[in-house]
Amino acid sequence: MALSDVAIRNAKPREKPYKMGDSLGLFLLVQPSGGKLWRLKYRVDGREKKLGLGNYPETGLGDARRRRDEARSLLAVGKDPSRERQREKAQSRLEAANTFGAIADEYCRKRRRDGDRAWAMATATRSEYLLSQLGISIGRVPVAEIGPADILAAVRKIEDKGNLESARRTLQLASSVFRYAVATARLLSDPTRDLRGALLTPKVTHYGAITDPRRAGELLHAIDGYEGHGVTKMALQIAPHVFVRPGELRQAQWGEIDLGAALWTIPAEKMKMRKAHHVPLSRQSVELFKSLQSLTGTSGYAFPSIRTRRRPMSDNTLNAALRRLGYSGDEMTAHGFRAMASTLLNEAGIWTPDAIERALAHGDSDKVRAAYHRGAHWKERVKMAQWWSDHLDGLRKEAAAARR
Template identity: 80%
Template sequence: MALTDIAIRNAKPRPKPYKLADSLGLFLLVQPSGGRLWRLKYRVDGREKKLGFGTYPDVSLSDARKRRDEARELVASGKDPSRERQRSKVRSRLDADNTFTVIADEYCAKRKRDGEKASAPATASRSGYLLSLLNGSIGRLAINEIEPADVLSAIRKIEGKGNLESARRTLQLASAVFRYAVATARLSSDPTRDLRGALTAPKVTHYGAVTKASRVGELLRAIDGYEGQGFTKLAMQIAPHVFVRPGELRHADWSEIDLDGALWIIPAEKMKMRKPHHVPLSRQAVALFREAQEVSGPTGFVFPSIRTRTRPMSENTINAGLRRLGYASDEMTAHGFRAMASTLLNECGKWHPDAIERALAHGDSDKVRAAYHRGAHWDERVKMAQWLSDHLDVLRNGVDIIPISSAVATNI
């Protein structure tokens, strides 16, 4: 006979535990202490097993019957309800350990030690910051519970503040985290794969750069007259001759620079493309480095922080120096020295485009071709570095430069 709520409430404790049977294997075990425990008796592979459903009245009679029916459906499909419950508990623990933030941190740590493809320190720091913007929205959610709408809502908060580029980049990074979770068997698919085109595209802006020959001379003369902090002036004076990325310049270490051999070898971990970069130094660049060496050498950072020599100068130092000279951010930036050099070298028509690309440390997807051109253009790059420095001296001294097209027209 099936149980009723009245029969359960009227059941009194006895010296020994006893059962009140319901139906289809469900029964209530009444304890001497008065506790009432729901149990299900079932068979799997001919073996009798028991499964607990909680206590009465926390689990009502109707709820206990629902759980019984669910368990019997598992048995009918060849599954053991007890084993499935254990698996569910394991999955729950894994979900608690596999939140978006946990996996994002794991992904960032992996990228820092990813061999030749490892993120540069500045890139890793920026990536970590952007992903942290998602902590308050999807950070605590289990990775396999996050829906496309959850991600879009979180990214839209960044976009709503007008940070369009940050929103775009954060979505890219979130997608990378989800793909990493897929690769490590913690997620079946990337929920952001269908969100492309959902964000407002940011307007493409270029680094401010002085590239006209006449204005280059003005800038060089202004830098020579800079009256601020000494290392800032030296960094701005050296930048046009070596035209490396700002982060590579400010992280320069004396152990990387051979002034006698006129060579600066930037290690792979400091390079955007994660490959060592050889920079030939002109006579002018060597002279400027020797000037810096008298102050900061012979070991440590070439351009140390004004607060401590254990850290390089701030990433904003050169830009701040240019602002102090009167150049707005859309006129000239620390990164603009690269565009300046590229323009001068390309417009003169003396150098092979691949040599200029190698000097700028731009990547080449063809590894064989890249290796060939690094070797084939080294001598040309050495000559090119000296030519550029000599040309900068000419521009600094205010000598008028006649464009090639005009010079040709004059001779016709």
């Protein structure tokens, strides 16, 4: 006899569990505690099995019958409802683990140690920060449930703040995360593939740089008169001589600098091209580093943060110092010392372009050619480093004389 809501509500607990049958294998199991559990009895391959369909009253009689019918539909096509439920639970757990945030973290860890393709420290930090901006919108959503509209809405929050380049780069990084999910069999396709052209195109800007010899001398003279933090002044004085990237300079550690050998070896993990870079130090550079040691010691960061020696100086410190000296961002930036060196060294007509490129640590796609150039141009680079420092001294002295 089929059950009714009245009969279910009036069912009282007994000393032992007992069943109240409905139809087509559905029954209610009444527990001594008073709990009422829906169960479906069925057979698969001659074996009797039971499937839980919920608790009463959370699951009413109508819902229990609907779930029974769904289970019987699976049986009709040769599927075991219990096994299908286990698969659904496993899939749910898998999807919960495969959120965008989880896969983005996994992708970033991979890129940090990805052999020759591994991110430089600064690139890793920047990329992880940009991806974290998507965390609020899609970080906890399984990648399989994220569509193009979800990604576009998340990235446009960055664009709406006027950060056009950050928005563009974030979309690129999101695409890399989705493609990694595809490659690791957790996603069928990259949902960002149809978003090309959806964002505003940022205006291409170049680092402010002084490349006129007279103005370069005036800048060097101005740096000598800088009255701010001593370590910042030393960084400004050293930067034009070594013309490494600002991040490589501020993250320099004394263990990388051999003043006796006049050599600074920047490890691969700190380099944009993920290859160790050897910087020959002129006599002037060595003396400047020795002066710096009197301020920061001989271990740890050569240019520590003003707040703690456990971190390097801020990435905005040198640019802020240049602003303090009166140079706008369009005139001169910390990165501009590289353009200054590149322009004036090439204009000198003394040094081979390959030697200058090696000094700037620009990559060479031909690994054999790159290895050859590294050895062939080292002696020229050592001479060039000394010539360059002497030339900078001359420009600075001319600027000082012109001001008298």
